[in-house]
Amino acid sequence: MEKRKQRDRILNVLLVAAVAGGLYWAQGNLDGYKIQILNLIAINTILALSLNLIYGFTGMFSLGHAGFMAVGAYASSLLILPALQKEMIYILDPLIWPFSVLQAPFFVAVLAGGLMAALFGLLIALPVLRLGGDYLGIATLGFAEIIRVVANNITFITNGALGLKGIPDYANLWWNYGWLFLTIFVIVRIVNSNFGNTLKAIRDDEVAARAMGINTYRYRVISFTIGAFFAGIGGALLASLLTTIDPKMFLFIMTFNVLMIAVAGGLGSITGTCIAGVLITFLLEWLRFVENPVTLGSFHIPGIPGMRMVIFSLSLLLIILFRREGIMGMREITWDKIFRTSPKGGASS
Amino acid sequence: MSERNIVLQVDNLTMRFGGLTAVDRFCAKVEEGRIVGLIGPNGAGKTTCFNMITGFYNPTAGKILFRGGDVTGYPPHRICREGIARTFQNIRLFKNETVLQNVMIGAHLRQKSPWWGVPFCLPSAAREEREVEEKSMNLLRAVDLHKVAYENASGLPYGAQRRLEIARALATEPSFLLLDEPAAGMNPHESRDLMDFIRRIREEFKLTVLLIEHDMKVVMGVCEHIWVLDYGICIAEGNPEAIQSNPKVIEAYLGEEALEYA
Numbered sequence: 001m002e003k004r005k006q007r008d009r010i011l012n013v014l015l016v017a018a019v020a021g022g023l024y025w026a027q028g029n030l031d032g033y034k035i036q037i038l039n040l041i042a043i044n045t046i047l048a049l050s051l052n053l054i055y056g057f058t059g060m061f062s063l064g065h066a067g068f069m070a071v072g073a074y075a076s077s078l079l080i081l082p083a084l085q086k087e088m089i090y091i092l093d094p095l096i097w098p099f100s101v102l103q104a105p106f107f108v109a110v111l112a113g114g115l116m117a118a119l120f121g122l123l124i125a126l127p128v129l130r131l132g133g134d135y136l137g138i139a140t141l142g143f144a145e146i147i148r149v150v151a152n153n154i155t156f157i158t159n160g161a162l163g164l165k166g167i168p169d170y171a172n173l174w175w176n177y178g179w180l181f182l183t184i185f186v187i188v189r190i191v192n193s194n195f196g197n198t199l200k201a202i203r204d205d206e207v208a209a210r211a212m213g214i215n216t217y218r219y220r221v222i223s224f225t226i227g228a229f230f231a232g233i234g235g236a237l238l239a240s241l242l243t244t245i246d247p248k249m250f251l252f253i254m255t256f257n258v259l260m261i262a263v264a265g266g267l268g269s270i271t272g273t274c275i276a277g278v279l280i281t282f283l284l285e286w287l288r289f290v291e292n293p294v295t296l297g298s299f300h301i302p303g304i305p306g307m308r309m310v311i312f313s314l315s316l317l318l319i320i321l322f323r324r325e326g327i328m329g330m331r332e333i334t335w336d337k338i339f340r341t342s343p344k345g346g347a348s349s
Numbered sequence: 350m351s352e353r354n355i356v357l358q359v360d361n362l363t364m365r366f367g368g369l370t371a372v373d374r375f376c377a378k379v380e381e382g383r384i385v386g387l388i389g390p391n392g393a394g395k396t397t398c399f400n401m402i403t404g405f406y407n408p409t410a411g412k413i414l415f416r417g418g419d420v421t422g423y424p425p426h427r428i429c430r431e432g433i434a435r436t437f438q439n440i441r442l443f444k445n446e447t448v449l450q451n452v453m454i455g456a457h458l459r460q461k462s463p464w465w466g467v468p469f470c471l472p473s474a475a476r477e478e479r480e481v482e483e484k485s486m487n488l489l490r491a492v493d494l495h496k497v498a499y500e501n502a503s504g505l506p507y508g509a510q511r512r513l514e515i516a517r518a519l520a521t522e523p524s525f526l527l528l529d530e531p532a533a534g535m536n537p538h539e540s541r542d543l544m545d546f547i548r549r550i551r552e553e554f555k556l557t558v559l560l561i562e563h564d565m566k567v568v569m570g571v572c573e574h575i576w577v578l579d580y581g582i583c584i585a586e587g588n589p590e591a592i593q594s595n596p597k598v599i600e601a602y603l604g605e606e607a608l609e610y611a
Contacts, residue, residue, distance in 0.1 A: 186468045193467035193474075194457050194481055201454045211403060213429030213458035213521050222464060268445070279539035329456045330445055 016128030016181060023173045030033050035173065035283050036241075037339075042146075042176035043237050048184045048261035049270065050230030053187055055259075057196065057268030058223040059203030061137040064124065065231050066254035067144030068117040070233025070247070071149055071238035074158055076113030077167045079104040080240065085166045107171040110179065110236040117232020118225050120147070125224040129217060132206075144255065151247040163246025165237075171240035179237060188270055189224070199223050200268070224333050253309075257284070260316050264326050272328025280312075287311060321346040353380040356525055356557045357402070357433075362411035364397050364581075371397040373581040374411070379525075379574075384551060384558040386568045388592075389578035390601060395561045396438060398578070399527055403435045404428040415525070429458060434523035436514045438530045438561075444503040448494055448513055451502050452485035455520030485520060491553065492516040492546075508539050512546070519554055526550075528560040532567045538565055544571045569593065577601065 026038055047065065054062045064210045086095050094100070104112065104349045128139045134246075151158045158164070190196050201209040202216050209216050239245045257280075265276030290311065319326065357379040361485060364372040373494040379385055385394050400406040402413055404425040413421045415431055423431070434455075443451050460481055466474025489495040492512045497505065502513060511531060518526060531547070532540040544567055551558055562568045568575065569589045577585040579601040585592055592598055 003448075189468040189470075190464070194453050194460060194478055195464040195467065197446065197450050197454045198457050200446055200450075204428070204443040204445055205441050207405070207439065208443065209454070210405075210425040211429060211435055211437070211441075212455045212517065213426045213434075214427045215424075 011335050025178055027173055039176050039241050041278050041281045042180040043234050044261055044281045045274055046180055046230055047234040047258045048273045048277050049183055049187050050227045051258050051262045052273050054224055054227035057191055058199045060220060062140045063137050063255050064140030064144040065258050066250040067147035068228040068231035069235030070147055070250040071120045072113035072117040072235030073245050075116035076109040076236030077164050077239045079109035079112055080106055080168050089156060089165050090159050092160055096156045099157060110233055113236030114229045118229035121228020122183040122225045125221040129220045146248050148247050165244045167239055167243045169235045169240060169243050176237055179233055228272055258332055264319055265328035266328035268330035269328035270333055271333040275327055356381045358414040360412040362401060363409045364406055365409045371581050375583050377576055379557060381557055383573050384571055385574040386572035387561050387576050388568055393578040394581040395578055399529055429521050432524040434518035434521045435527040436518055436529055440510050440514055442502045442510060446502055447499050448502050449498040451483055451513060451517050452488050452520045453481055456481045456485050456518040458521045488516045488520055507534055525557045530561050532562055532564040539608055540567050547571055
């Protein structure tokens with residue numbers, strides 16, 4: 001057992017090193033568009049992992065991700081925007097005092113974005129998690145909308161509908177994948193701990209979990225807050241990657257994309273989420289060709305904007321109809337399984 | 350028998366659902382270290398009693414005293430923390446988890462390190478995780494399930510699932526165990542084993558056991574004191590011999606099962 005743990009640890013380090021090597025190669029050899037996709041893969045995976053903790057592992061159907069992303073994005077952007085830029089873009093109302101002078105390095109800013117989102121998550125969780133099932137989904141969806149509308153109206157902090165422009169583009173491959181690995185590490189540690197077991201217990205059978213002495217309400221609040229934290233991290237990174245944010249960016253469609261990754265990968269599977277994060281982010285870009293005009297022989301089909309999303313909605317429908325558990329279900333790809341399927345590992349185990 | 354401490358005392362416990370009185374002024378005193386039973390026809394209010402004692406229902410009236418302290422209206426997780434654990438009539442295991450994980454979830458209650466101990470890599474948290482795993486493994490050994498520790502809980506045969514549910518309840522380190530129809534769906538051979546098993550865990554874990562049961566062989570074989578509920582009212586109490594010859598009880602059961610043993 002100990003030996004196996006040691007081996008897994010070494011293999012994990014090797015995997016991270018391999019990914020880092022791949023990123024190093026990508027940075028030197030790929031064009032900006034492809035690097036952008038790689039960045040989006042990391043951010044989308046962070047977001048989907050955080051949703052998976054809430055929905056897949058604790059069984060809380062939450063549709064509030066866009067709201068937490070918005071909080072994280074604004075909080076961290078305000079910390080990294082240069083003072084001069086702040087003065088320039090706030091046309092309607094000047095930025096109010098503490099935010100106008102606050103500055104922080106990128107790492108601290110992203111962390112602050114996550115903490116701010118966690119604080120909002122906590123405040124929302126306290127009343128809303130008394131609800132269960134579909135009601136929770138509706139209530140969190142409503143809260144995400146409220147955050148967006150408020151962001152639209154508190155112009156002295158968020159610059160309203162004009163949004164923030166010229167956010168420094170610190171979020172390169174290294175930052176994004178660094179945060180991705182940190183997210184994976186923390187969530188895997190949580191899920192594999194006995195605390196994680198109790199979260200799964202709440203998902204499987206809340207009545208039995210309560211009978212086992214688990215304060216299910218408290219644990220749901222904790223899980224929800226951790227999820228909101230990483231959603232805020234994802235939002236903060238996204239803001240710096242795109243260098244511009246406005247409230248319209250955080251519509252329900254944002255939550256939908258994240259939900260799609262989590263469901264497609266398998267609710268309750270971390271490796272599944274990572275696979276789906278890569279796959280779906282890639283497809284979202286690659287499928288842009290369906291929105292271009294196509295000429296098939298003598299036929300000419302004009303480009304239909306939004307066709308991509310039709311295809312994605314349909315595929316989500318198909319997933320739910322035919323493979324509800326997603327790519328991985330609740331299973332995980334572990335080093336153990338990889339070695340067992342290969343003939344060499346099978347002999348030794 | 351010498352004087353024993355009263356572990357659990359319920360006074361005039363009453364539960365009304367709208368116009369229906371499910372349990373009406375139920376009184377009982379359970380002595381420490383006993384195995385006692387709560388019987389009655391279907392719908393008599395036995396499980397309602399369980400749900401009140403374990404905090405799932407808030408009684409309409411009446412009091413529940415556990416080890417002298419008033420625990421009426423406590424939420425279930427606090428009741429469990431006080432040392433009362435239960436099983437369910439229709440087995441409620443955590444289906445997607447392994448057998449070992451099921452027991453570890455029960456053991457989580459007595460875990461001291463905070464949830465962030467493991468993600469922040471605190472050595473004390475890691476140590477405690479290992480201890481919990483070891484303790485759970487020992488419990489599985491006690492109920493003879495250690496060979497299937499890493500298998501999925503839902504894949505176990507029925508009798509093993511019952512034992513696992515009991516092991517999970519024991520993991521919360523209770524002093525009082527409530528078993529809701531532990532012998533349901535078991536054949537005579539299995540229920541005989543179950544009786545021995547209940548007696549054994551009482552000795553091993555210093556428990557007081559209260560059980561609901563339909564299988565009269567089990568009830569009469571293992572219980573030292575019995576209460577009989579009918580339509581929410583306690584119609585009789587006493588030792589198995591007295592209960593078997595009580596005409597009220599025989600009437601309540603329409604003479605079927607009870608007469609057989611009268």
